[in-house]
Amino acid sequence: MAALDVLSRPKRELQVSFSIKMDNGQQKVFTGYRVQHNDARGPYKGGIRYHPAVEINEVRALAMWMTWKTAVLNIPYGGAKGGVTCNPKEMSKPELERLTRKYTAMIFPIIGPYTDIPAPDVYTDPQTMAWIMDTYSKMVGYQVPAVVTGKPISLGGSRGRATSTSRGVIVAAKEAAKTFRRGLAGRGIAVQGYGNVGANAAIIGREYGAKIVAVSDSKGGIYNERGLKPLDVLKHKERTGSVVGFPGTKEISNEELLEVPCDILIPSALEGQIRSENAGKIQAKIIVEGANGPTTPEADRILFDRGVMVVPDILANGGGVLVSYFEWVQNLSRLYWTEEEVNKRLEKKMREAFLEVYDISKSKDVDLRTAALILSVGRVVEAMKLAGDF
Numbered sequence: 001m002a003a004l005d006v007l008s009r010p011k012r013e014l015q016v017s018f019s020i021k022m023d024n025g026q027q028k029v030f031t032g033y034r035v036q037h038n039d040a041r042g043p044y045k046g047g048i049r050y051h052p053a054v055e056i057n058e059v060r061a062l063a064m065w066m067t068w069k070t071a072v073l074n075i076p077y078g079g080a081k082g083g084v085t086c087n088p089k090e091m092s093k094p095e096l097e098r099l100t101r102k103y104t105a106m107i108f109p110i111i112g113p114y115t116d117i118p119a120p121d122v123y124t125d126p127q128t129m130a131w132i133m134d135t136y137s138k139m140v141g142y143q144v145p146a147v148v149t150g151k152p153i154s155l156g157g158s159r160g161r162a163t164s165t166s167r168g169v170i171v172a173a174k175e176a177a178k179t180f181r182r183g184l185a186g187r188g189i190a191v192q193g194y195g196n197v198g199a200n201a202a203i204i205g206r207e208y209g210a211k212i213v214a215v216s217d218s219k220g221g222i223y224n225e226r227g228l229k230p231l232d233v234l235k236h237k238e239r240t241g242s243v244v245g246f247p248g249t250k251e252i253s254n255e256e257l258l259e260v261p262c263d264i265l266i267p268s269a270l271e272g273q274i275r276s277e278n279a280g281k282i283q284a285k286i287i288v289e290g291a292n293g294p295t296t297p298e299a300d301r302i303l304f305d306r307g308v309m310v311v312p313d314i315l316a317n318g319g320g321v322l323v324s325y326f327e328w329v330q331n332l333s334r335l336y337w338t339e340e341e342v343n344k345r346l347e348k349k350m351r352e353a354f355l356e357v358y359d360i361s362k363s364k365d366v367d368l369r370t371a372a373l374i375l376s377v378g379r380v381v382e383a384m385k386l387a388g389d390f
Contacts, residue, residue, distance in 0.1 A: 003381045007067075009158040010060055012036040016106035020098040030099060030267075034082040034107045036116060037063040040383040043114055044080035046071055047121025047319065048095075048103075048128070054083035065292075065314070070374035073318045073353050075325045081108065088123045097131055104135040111136070113146035113332065119324050119331050130155050143329020146331035149324035158327035160342035161320075165290070166200030167343060170208060172311045173288045174266050179309070180285065185209035188225075188262040190284065192216050192254060193269030194234070194243050197290045197317070202230035203268055212387045214252065214260045215243050216269075221257040222249035233250040258282055267294035282308065286316065288309040304367045312369035314376070315357055322346050 014034045019027045033056055036044045046066040067079025084103055090098060103163045110116055120129055129148045133155060136147045145156030153159060160167070174184045187210045187271040192197045194217040202212045211227040220230070228249070236246045244251055258265065258274060259281045267273050268290030274282065279299035287303065288311045289295065295303070295310060303310055323346060330336050337345075361371035 003384050004377075006226055006384070007064075008040060008376070010035050010037045010063055013056070014107060014110055015056065016103070018106050020095065021100050022095055023092050025275035029102075030084055030086055032082070032084040032103045032117070033059045034110060035059045035080060036110065037061040037079040037081075038067045038380060039115075040380050040387060041071060041076035041078055043077035043078065044116035045119070046080035046082065046322070047081040047119045048084075048124050048132075050084050050086050050088040050099075050128075051122050052085065052087045054085045059083055062087060063217070066382060068373060068376040069314050069321060071172060071379040072315055072357065072372045073122045073349060074356075074379070075322065075349075077117075077321075077325065080118075081121075082118060083121070088321055090290070091371065096128070100128055100131040104132045104269065105139065108136065108139055111147060113328075116325075117146065117323075117328055118148050121300050126152045126157060127152055129157075139326055143148070146328050149327040149331075151327070156327070157330050158330060159337065159339035160346070161327065162196070163200045163204065163324045164323035164342075164346060164384055165317050165320035167204055167289055167323065167346055168350050169197065169201045169266060169268070169290045169316055170204045170210075171347050172354055173205070173210075173266070173286065174178045174208060175351055175358075176263065176286045176288065176309055176311050177347060177356040183209070185213065186211060187211045187264055188227075188256055189264045189266060190214040190260050190262040191258050191266045191268060191290075192221070192273060192290060192294075193267065194237060198233045198266065198268035199230065199237075201268060202228075202233070205266075205386045206230055210264070213262050214257050216251060216252070216254050216257045217243050218254075218269075218309055220244040221252045222246050223252045223257070223260055225251045225261070232278055264288060266290050270294070272296055274303075276302060279303050280306070281293070283288035285309065287311065289316045300369060310368060311354070312372050314372050315353055315368070318351060318353065319346055322349050 016032045019029045062081035070077035129151045151157035189210045214223040264286045265284035272291035274295040276298040279302035286309045357371045
């Protein structure tokens, strides 16, 4: 199909080179990218990352992934991604500000509140978004909060944004559990990765009545079949640097966490954690991907054949982009919502998206990942056909 040929490559790619003055007085040149994959369903949407490994092929792939993600969630966006090849860990805050402002000026011609709306990603945060918004606003001569999402609340950010990805993960887990004729209450959950997404997923999961039996971070994990208090575990990690050593728990490895007895497994750390070598040992009946790409294609097939439900990243961790969308809507209308209202809208959209994907998986006898792609690609192709050719 011609539409699929069009979707196999980005609509626009911008590569920029720019120099900034470093704190030592020397000029340093950086390379940045903004790739816009498809805008058939609405403005381009996607994060900006700062990392030494940023390169064009990665940005292309992530831009396409955002097209499918916004489509499966049924929000009126297309997909984009951006980044700068740099090491933010070795840069001061003033250097990062100068880099952000210069990068914003370089991509200024192709971003805007109705064309392309960036957001935070790897090693970028609300402060980064504040610099982008301020730079863009000064260049057009008036305040434009809707040009980016993920901003501080005082600059037009949305309430509920900080925990939105985690909340979406738990809503997906709850809907998945319902298909097994049970809710989350009393369900044992294991969480790999105790950063922002994993820790908040554990905290919110417990609020929904689930029992958090195991958690881990980069240094190792802990297990207690009777359940953990995730907020206390987070305080322990903040105090000691790791979840390891939390009183009353058994120490386990990250690999062992994936195989502990539990109902729901939430991998929210690195990609490629669930592989063909360990897929057969996983005891959970439901896997909800809080991280991007934690399950390899080979493992996917093994899990599907075993009857393990995998809620894919494209759906499961969509809470963040949903609340980004809500932030954009609030910015455009200048009408702001309470956190309770944001959470209620997030739950409704996540529930609807899950049920649509689940229905396709059942009708076509495919896993949820395949069903999500059938739904998202279909929506984009339909929009392209209806709009016609120009």
